[in-house]
Amino acid sequence: MTNVHRTTWLFAALLALAAGVVAVLPTARSAETTVQVSRFEKGLAGFSGTTSTRVALSREGAGRQQSRALVLRAKQAGPASTQRRQAVGEHDRGTRFVVDGWARASARRTVALRVVEVSGGKVLQSKAARVVAGPKKWRRLPVAITAKSADSSLRLTVRSPRLRAGERVLLDDVRVVRTVASTTTTPGPAKPGTCAVSQRGIPSCGVYVGAAHGSNTDPTALESKLGRKLAVRRTYFTASGVTKAVSTARTDLAAGRLPWMSFKLPHSWPDMVAGKGDAWAKDLAKRLGELDGPVWVAFHHEPEGDGNIQTWRKMQERLAPIVRSAASNVAFTVVVTGWNQFYGAAEYRLSEIWPRGVKVDVAGFDIYQQYGVVKNGKTTTKWTDFSEYYSKIATWARTVDVAWGLGETGVTDSAARARPEEIANSVKLMEDYGGIAYSYFDTTLNSIANWALSTAVKQQGFASALGGTTRLK
Template sequence: MPLAPRLTALVVSLLRGPRPRLALVLVVLLALSGSGLALGVARVAPAASGGTPADPAVAKVPTGPGSTCVVTGRVPQGCRPLVGAAHGANTEPVQLEGPAGRRLGVRRTYWTGTQVDSAVRTARSDTAHGRIPWISFKLPMSWADMAAGRGDAWALDLAHRLSRVDGPVWVAFHHEPEGDGDLADWRAMQERLAPLVRRAAPNVAYSVILTGWNQLYGDRAYRFDRIWPRGVKIDIAGFDLYNEYGVTKNGRYDTRWPCMACQFYRPLQRWARSQGVAWGIAEFGWTDDAARRRPHWLRTTYREVRKAGGIAFTYFDTPYNSIASWDLSEPGKQRLFTHLVRRGPRPVTR
């Protein structure tokens, strides 16, 4: 057999087998060598799980620096982690996207139970601009009332309206519940609303957002086995994790530099795998002092989240409800975040 067909057969075999990365390396080498094989071989999609060739319409697209990836269904499979942010008071994030020359992958916004119109309008705008909306609601009734079904009409109205948004939407109800009430009621509320929302809106990923620290190191009442919803499908576990170097609490300035990967990302990855749920950073931040001390930490911790399989890396860029200088008003911090946005994967919805 001539050399060209042999190489083509080898690359196709690798792409459709368990080691597609070797095939991509070979394609690059062929391209660098001037071989015409690279273009033709690169059109072959890797196998989907189960060993059959992937449908080109839903094939995963590589998500290296600045690349795009196809999003089908509720949770992207090839976009890990999407770079996103909450900005201002649900402010349009042009200050972050303009310098980067591209859109955020995820946009976090926060709403009350009476702001459904604004939330849906913002979600439509986000999807139109290529962002995945990740929206949090405080509920119109108590957790106990929602768990008893008294809020079903509200939740169904929201779900039906979000189902008409042209793209995936991630929704959460009462994020960070620790310390806000009876967590048995909160858990029961999540167990009632999750199947109701998911049935009514096939494009909506149901997320549950916690602090993360409390589940791993806090009071026993906050551990996963006490509060995680039981017997229902949750699409995404979100965690609000902050680098607290430079935070002053109770008159004490924190000089401890955390190991985010060993303290949080890897333990959360193991837990998420055990539950069959995707996980991501719903909020994170670092202080101005932390950024001055280790300016490359942002890029490092992003890579650690990626290695741990996180699907989102969402910055809390606002001075509101903040205990420290999390926001990106300091020019050096904004430049570092802009670099991440510019090189992060970009979702493309089909």
């Protein structure tokens, strides 16, 4: 989600009131210093394209003020992006910057502005805004970011995750402003740029990046190797493993990881629908509810092919209110494969299987990069298009008011060699589309390929993604 900021405290207050979060705001106008404005009249203002993107100046009259604009085109169907390193001068830790720009597109396309704070070659944080731009009017992309270091710069990236041949995105009036708030403060709505987390662990912005590791193996050694901690940890338990699950969740929360746990059931789906598992589910939720932090739970994930899917749906409908009413810190999640919902049999469409009449907090999808997978002696050479998946998921998620993420994902060794930034790019793309969680399947268990983070290229890519993750603390 996007944090919006303008130079008057009143407008910021109104926006934050709409978000429903309380914090402290200045009682008078904030002072501001313009660091740079790029209007693209005579050049690209330091923006450059990537290997897959053409960047150029438009003709006169195509810009916001009938002037020029920067034009992005994909060399072939797929993503297009442009980037600039932005020096922001001397500043203190805690200095607030507002970056905004305006976008228009030749067809309705998602456009995102990402602002990354960098110091000493390390990513300190990342904030993003996204809009669906079209040909009729310019759309503003506002990002607020508060410096974590006094010795840092900003990296600006404008990206459209999916352009077709001949389509273009126009960018104009990119502005970087340093704001200095009044010293007089008064209680008010949350300051834009703060990434709040709900009691059930739903973030107001950003993506939790983490993993399942080994066979519920302690990830401390992995974190030490990566130089960064996981923000979310995926674990799996049988119905009789509740005590171990609670202990694992307690350890994860103490380490700053969000526990995302899957459970097998103590009874069959029909018996669960009939209520035979109610006491078990309530006991589980109450025990997790005693922990100091949010926990996400799922029951019988990836159900496709395991039984009558409508009975599975009714089982989820039975358990959701039990779990959520028993523990205000536990989020109820439903995890499916993803492929079946969009490309498989009609019985697995989301319209058919999604729980009805109950609140689900997070929808999880287990989608893997299939490039390099060997099936029946043949190696897959087609890349899984995550932008296509994310677009479908995001559109659907808005219709049912549910947050979403990847409960499992992975890349093969050959995919990582071919595209070393595949993991990091998938996370950035997810944030562009509004997803909130990315859990990598770092294990060889139950796998058709080596998804594990067993190569230096994969580890570097995953560590890069962790650098910009949203965290509980």
